[in-house]
Amino acid sequence: MASNWSRGIVGYSREELTVGWSDPVNAVPVGLLLASLVLYGAPRSKTAAWALFNTVLIHSWMDGIVGAFGRGPLWLVNEYTTLDSRFWPAQESTVMAMSMAELFIMTPLAFAWYRAIQIDCWYQYSLCLILGTLHMMGNFMYMFGEAWDGFKHLPMVGTVPVSC
Numbered sequence: 001m002a003s004n005w006s007r008g009i010v011g012y013s014r015e016e017l018t019v020g021w022s023d024p025v026n027a028v029p030v031g032l033l034l035a036s037l038v039l040y041g042a043p044r045s046k047t048a049a050w051a052l053f054n055t056v057l058i059h060s061w062m063d064g065i066v067g068a069f070g071r072g073p074l075w076l077v078n079e080y081t082t083l084d085s086r087f088w089p090a091q092e093s094t095v096m097a098m099s100m101a102e103l104f105i106m107t108p109l110a111f112a113w114y115r116a117i118q119i120d121c122w123y124q125y126s127l128c129l130i131l132g133t134l135h136m137m138g139n140f141m142y143m144f145g146e147a148w149d150g151f152k153h154l155p156m157v158g159t160v161p162v163s164c
Contacts, residue, residue: 012075020074029061036111040118047128051114054131059110064103068096085153086146092153094145098138106134 020026033056043049066072067080070088077088086092087099109131116124146153 017073017075020072020077023071025065025069025071026061026073028065029056032056032060032107032111036114040115043114044118048114048117051110051117055107055110055114059102059107063099064107068099068103082155084146090153092145094141098142101134101138106131106138109134 036052036055043052061072066076067087070077081088084095086095109127113124113127113131116127
């Protein structure tokens with residue numbers, strides 16, 4: 001049985017998909033992408049492409065701008081809210097703190113990691129380890145808080161067992 005908790009991108013009309021793209025904050029990931037490409041060139045490896053993807057899309061735009069501020073394409077803001085009601089309108093403190101860390105700490109680290117990979121710096125692996133550790137810590141805090149609350153903010157099909 002298919003879940004109906006999210007419409008997904010195909011469930012939106014063309015008009016709904018265009019709302020929010022004119023928001024000036026959407027220039028942030030475009031600016032990061034252009035700066036990365038102009039300063040350090042196109043990704044030379046899959047690892048560099050992953051670092052650039054994390055810099056531009058994941059940390060700065062999706063989790064930072066859309067997740068923390070509820071800005072950007074309206075369909076994406078709606079999907080974030082549907083996925084976890086701790087984003088909007090609740091703005092739960094742990095989720096907001098992690099979103100701010102993604103925007104203001106992890107975005108610059110991912111940019112520095114991309115730069116280090118592109119110019120083959122000796123510390124590229126250290127940056128990867130630091131960023132990966134922050135990812136793990138963020139996921140732990142994000143999911144532990146939800147588990148502690150009994151998964152009441154996530155869309156679920158069926159019931160969650162109380163004990164194993």
